[in-house]
Amino acid sequence: MNITRTNVDALNAVVTVAVSKNDYASKVEKVLADYRKNALIPGFRKGAVPMSLIQKQYGKAVLLEEVNKVLQENLNNYLVEEKLDILGNPLPKVTEDFDWNKEDFTFDFELGLAPEFSVDLSAKNNITAFKIIADDKMLNDQVERIQKQYGKLISKDTVEEGDDLNVTFSNEVNGINSTTSISLDVFKDKKTAKKFIGKKVGDVIEIGTKGLFDDDHKLMDYLKVDHDLVHGLDIEVSAKIEGITTSEKAELNQELFDKLFGEGNVTSVDGVKAKIKEDAEKQFAQQADQKFLNDVTEFLLESTKFDLPSEFLIKWLQNAGEKPLTEEEAREEFAKSERGLRYQLIEGKIMTENNLQITFEDLKAFTSELIKKQMAQFGQMNPTQEDIDGIVARVLSNQDEVKRLSEQVMSEKMLGLFKEKVKVKTKEVSYEQFVKEMYGE
Incomplete structure (x- = not known):
């Protein structure tokens, strides 16, 4: 078998696969021999059907199937060996006068190649990393809300x-x-x-x-x-x-403090405010991190320029799903998904260049902490490690959960990398100010 590649341009190529009779003949013969052993045809004993009859009845279908198997296997091996970074899947070029009666065949496949580009995390930008504080007004309002709630x-x-x-x-x-x-x-x-x-x-x-x-x-x-x-x-x-x-309003006394935070954990109004501030700012930090992540994503999409093999991808989208699309529908779908594809390529580049990987230990540790937080919400403050490990094992036995959790772990790793390498200005704001900043007001 001979495989060659012709580069159309930096983003498109055609791979030609030449399949000779020697590549598939023995496989076809073996399949037909197995058919002959098991064929039940009136007038012939099982296993005694003439091979010419088997060849006439099944030969063309078996030939197509075995040639396709050989073709796909060798094409996939070629893409791996050549380390070709492709988008979508190879698209076979249709030949109107293709002749299956020949012994040797030639197949052409179009490839969409991933673009070459660089990502500069340290480039100048207008990103602000917000630190949201629980100010006195919020704390006083929260204390009053608690008094009313328990009053x-x-x-x-x-x-x-x-x-x-x-x-x-x-x-x-x-x-x-x-x-x-x-x-x-x-x-x-x-x-x-x-x-x-x-x-x-x-x-x-x-x-x-x-x-x-x-x-x-x-x-x-x-x-x-x-x-x-x-x-x-x-x-x-x-x-x-x-x-x-x-x-x-409920009286701010030890009985209320114990009801809210457990016996003896808080002994004063200042302690109540400190606890509210701690809990609120943990939640605020998550919101600030999400905005930071969103802003960095937008910055990278705007600052990282590269072309895509658009026409190839539109053609690929026409037959990539369960239902074939018209060219117009595929163009609309490409327009919707282009930004996502661009960021997927950027993210992949960042992960490779910074060796961001997820180990099973990372996944276990993340899942364990997640479960502890969920159990704490239901009042289970001190679960045993054995209980935690059992739940983790059950969760990670579900492949859908593994995929979802892996995405969260990688998001955390990306966030940590961005905080380390993206140069931004920081700004301390109240939550109300943050909401206004969030919506660009």
Whole structure:
């Protein structure tokens, strides 16, 4: 068998595979001999059917199958031996006058080659790494929220200042129908809050959404409005009062501290705030890391330039899925997936150049920590290592879970590498400031 490659350009090539009779003949003969041993044809004893009859009945189908096996095996070996980095799969070039009655065959395959490019993690950029802090306002609000949550709830008939309301916001035209709990101090304009004073359960108040809250993003929480619509939204909504309650705040004492954090773990209000700050900033760090990862990804996509074998990939996409696509559909699919493919190539380059690998020990350690956190959420604070190891073994026996967890481990490794090598400015912000930065405001 002879295999040659012709480079069309830097991103496209044609591989020609010449298959001679010597490459497949013995395999075809063996298969036909096995057919003959087991063939049941009227007029002949089992195993005594003439080979000419077997050849006539099965020969062409067996020839096609065995030639294809030899072809695919040798083509795959060639791609590995030549260390060709290809995109998609080889595409056979259709020959209209192909003759299967010959003894020697020639097959051409189109290849889409991965581009050559470099990734510069240290290049100049405009990325900001945020450190989100739980400021005094947030801590005080959280303490007050805890006092109300653990305080005594009293139902009322009439709204007064300081009450909590269960309200259904609705606007049929805009598809708004959201029931939520609010306190009157959530409204930016005091005139809006005053509209509720003196109202009773079942009353409906008409209010405008423009400037309703100090941050338009709160429309997402209270009215369930999509982010793309919240900025400057100026419509009227009906607010129906479903319930009125006031809360007699819980006393900040040791009994409450023990209920919240376990006996003796926290002994003062300052201790409560310290614990809230610690827990909140752990969550904030995850959000800041995700934004950092997203921003680095965008930077790499913008700064790393290379061409793709687009026409080849469009042609490949036409028959890559279960359902064949038209050329137009394949072009649309390519347009949707191009950025993802580009980042996949960039990420692969970074992983190779920085020797980022996932070991089974990495996977076990990550899964173990994940399980400990999940168990802690359900009050199991001190599970035995034996219990943890048993759960880890069960989880990692599922290939889908292994794939999902592997992606998370690699994401963490990439994050660590980016923090080490991408030069960025850092900025300390409150959570409210971070939300504004997150949405580019």
